[in-house]
Amino acid sequence: MEVLGPDRVTDGSAARRLYSRDGSVIEGGRAGPVCFPETTGEVVGCVQAARAHGRAFVPRGAGTGLTGGSVPCDDPVMIVTTRMNQILEVDRGRRVAWVEPGVVNLDLAHHLAGSGLHFAPDPSSQQACTIGGNVANNSGGPHCLAYGVTSAHVAAVEVVLSDGTVVVLGEEQGDSVGLDLRGAFVGGEGTLGVATKIAVRLTQDPPKVATLLLDFVEVADAATTVSAIIAAGVLPAALELMDRRVVEAVEPFVHAGYPLDAAAVLIVELDGLPGGVAHEVGLVTRIGSQGGARTVRLAADDAERDRIWKGRKSAFGAIANIRPDYYLHDTVIPRTKLAGVLDEVYAIAERHDLLVMNVFHAGDGNLHPLLLFDSREPGVMERVLAAGEEIVRASLAAGGVLSGEHGIGLEKRRFMSLQFSPEDLAAQDALRRAFDPDGIANPLKVLPTGASCGDVNALDVVPDGVWV
Amino acid sequence: MNALDTFRDAVGESGAVCVRGGGTRWAVGGLPRPGTREVVAPSGVKRHDPAEMIVSVGAGTPLGDLREVLRPTGQETTLDGPDGCTVGGVLAVGHSSLRRARVGALTDALLEANCVGANGRTFTAGGPTVKNVTGYDLCRLLVGSLGTLALMGEVLLRTRPAPEHAMWLEGEVEPDEVAAACYRPSCVLWDGTTTSVCLEGYQVDVVEEVSILRRLGFREVGGSPVLPPFRARWAGNVPEGAVLEIGTGVLHQPLPADLPLVDPAVARLAGRVKVSFDPTGRLNPGRDPYREAA
Missing domain, CATH: 3.30.465.10 (Uridine Diphospho-n-acetylenolpyruvylglucosamine Reductase; domain 3)
Incomplete structure (x- = not known):
């Protein structure tokens, strides 16, 4: 059966190698034919071709995923949707x-x-x-x-x-x-x-946006301020925390005005109608000051707001100057537990002799601890993986969950039974079987199966250019 | 034995079973098949944590009781329903609030559900945090499923700050003019002649927007207009006596609507989901989420 012309399907080794990975640390995936459909009908053709040849299929977008969700196991048909871009x-x-x-x-x-x-x-x-x-x-x-x-x-x-x-x-x-x-x-x-x-x-779009930068000499004060803001009935549009190492990494490039001697900064964005925004700016300023903020700076104009956000958004590019590699987790904890769990994260990294940086969505308790290392150092990856697992366990122990936005993919399958009982997982599998009775849609992802994904076993090389 | 275990034992492992909540919308999706055993879900607000913006509650709790607990803290949930309805009933029926534009869709409200499955065993869908993509999203699947996939015993709901001030207005003005004049009004209704608007937020902002709408010809009224009892999906016109929710396409009308045409391929998928969760069809037999118009 011919589904796509020769310019839009390839089983060349270069393409198969390229599409064997995503933005995660996971290596060892094996892609089968790589397809670039442009219409729904062509996607149907790709799925039917996979079935006809007894293969699975793996949908893939830009491949920026961080948990191996689009890393192929055992030569599936790769359905790459990047040409469906209208x-x-x-x-x-x-x-x-x-x-x-x-x-x-x-x-x-x-x-x-x-x-x-x-x-x-x-x-x-x-x-x-x-x-x-x-x-x-x-x-x-x-x-x-x-x-x-x-x-x-x-x-x-x-x-x-x-x-x-x-x-x-x-x-x-x-x-x-x-x-x-x-x-x-x-x-x-x-x-x-x-x-x-x-x-x-x-x-x-909101008619009014106010962006505040608060800086603290104690990380715990910043963390406590996060839950104090929410408890006061303010639901910010965004509420981000960056710790000292992140500030030190980005400030020299971005000149956002982050104080270099701060232990942590919070970015608080408030939006809505002008009266409410003004009221909430006052409230957050007061809560921050009472919570130990040294300064509370309100971005005076769009340019200053853009600089504050640019620092946040370029955090991961700046990290390369500290260590060549990093590995990040994505757990969520109750926001009232932020201070304690952050303490634990620092202690875990120290125990494993690793640098850790924290830049994350504090307002919803979504941690993104980044473990920094140099993969050329012998034995370092074992320490990174051990520290990562301890962070996951600490998050669950605090009443949290495995993932807030990156998903499970291949990376966190092995942790699923820490959060869910066999009955919980059976219910999830019931949904999956209803959608995909034959188990050919991106198999081996999300739920723990006991089966391994082809040759994927080592989490030993960290790619460039990972975002959170 | 805790309340969930008691509920589990009441559901048992066999025999047709349905859950009675407030009974305010008992016929939605069809009545339970005669002879179906009725059980009642646990009741009571277990824990409200304002700093986490979550509340844990028995599914059998009257929605009014939950509101009473939340009110002094200045928070609310997305749930809305007729007087006497229960939390579990609102979730099972799955209709979003009229104030959806402010409070969000009902399907986004349920963070975690402790359920009894068709096999008589308990399982948990979702997770305890306000943000969570761990595993499959069974919570959204359960909302609006009329108890046909699993029976919710205890649920964890998202809460949010309640508005400081609220105001309903109406005027013989096209609803499009409201969209142009206001920032995210909580509700806009249109009966073909009159537009009704609910503004909510900080008082200073509501007062300002009220003055804008007054200039357009709106006047303040005491509350929401009375809605006719049946729901339908908007098909391009607003019949006599009907009221359209602008932005959701839900039409409230005096007479029952025809049932929607469901794509057979979607119906087959939904059928597989049902069989996968409830192979013997013992949960709420007679009820069908596709047997309601909107």
Whole structure:
């Protein structure tokens, strides 16, 4: 059967090598034929070709995922959606846009700029990651604190199921008719089918935005201030924490005005109508000062706000100057436990003789501890993995969860039974089997199966250019 | 034995079973098959943590009781329903609040659910934190499933700051004019002639937007208009006596609506989901989430 012309499918060794990896530390994946469909019909053809040849298939967007979600096991057909990159329709009246899965998140943002509307999820990889990938991972980003993660912004999705059937799940407006299969599909990490068209909800731009920078001499004070702000009834648009090492890494490049002697800084963004924003600026200023902030700086204009955010968003590029490699985790803990768990994270890193940096979505308790190292140092990877596992366990012990926005993929399968009972996992598997009875959609991901993914066993090389 | 275990034992491992909440929307999606055993989910607010913006509550708790607990803390949930409804009933029916534009969709409200499955054993869907992508999103699947996949015993809900001030207005003005004049009004309704608007937020902002709407011809009223009892999906016109929710496409109308046409491929997928969770069809037999118009 011929599904795609020769220019859009390849089983060359270079392509198969390239598509054997994603943004994670996981090596050893093995890609089969790599396909670049441009239409829903061609995706159906790819799925049917995989079935005809007794192979699995793996959907893939830009490959920026951090948990091996698109790392192929055992030569599956790779369905790469990057050529499905059209913004099909923007309905400003109903505030819905239909896009293809390969549209880059930031391209959609640029397309909508000036319309008064925007797509709220803004993962740090947004200059590269695709909307299809956002749907697969139920991605987050700094501004998901008030606005919610991707699922809250996906109205409907056209899906090619693993039997080649095409379904549209969800509605352009309002609640789903019947079961919320749309809600179940989002975050399925490519194991429930391939998204081929997505109706995203568009959010009205806020008339007023205020960005505050607070600095602290104690990390614990910054952490406690986070929960004090929430407890006071303020739900900021974004609430980010960066610790001293991050500040030291980015300030020389960005000149955001972060105090270099601070143990931690908080970025607090408040938005809405002017009266409420002014009120909340006063409230956050007072809470911060009472909580030990040395200074509370309100960005005077857009340029200053952009500089404050640029420091946050370039944190991961600046890290290369400290150590060549890093490995990051993505757990969530109750925000009232931030101070204690951060203490533990520092102690774990110290015990394993590793540098750790923290830059994360503090407002929703979403930790992103970065372990820094030089992979050329013998034995260092064992220490990195051991420290990572201890951080995961500490997060669970504090009442947290394994992942806030990066997903499970291959990386965290082995931890799933720490969070979930066999009955919990059986219920999740019931959903998966309903969508993919034959187990050919991105197999071996998310749920622990006992089976290993081909040759994937070592988490021993960290790629360049990872975002959080 | 805790309340969830008691609920589990009441559900048992066999026989048709359904959960009775407040009974306020008992017929939505069809009545339980005659002879189906009724059970009642645990009741009571277990824990409200304002700094985490979460509340843990028995699914059988009357929504009014939950509101009473939350009110002094200045927080609320996304849940809304008729007087006498329960938390579990609202989640099972799955209708978002009229104030969805402010408080979010109901499907985003449920963080964690301790359930009894068709096999009579308990399992947990979701997780205890406000942000979580660990594993499959069973919580969103459960909302609106009318108890046909699993029975919710205890749930953890997202809370959020309640508005300081609220105001309803109405006027013989096109709803599009409201969208242009206001920032994210909580609710906009249109009956073909009159637009009703709910503004919520800090008082200073609400007062300012009220004055803008007054200039457009709106007047302040005591509250939401009375909505006709049946729901339908908007098909491009607002019939006599009906009220349209702008932004959600839900039409409230005096007469029952025709059932929606469901794509057979979606129906097959939904059928596989049902069989996968409840192979013998013992959970809420007779009920079908696709047998309601909107």
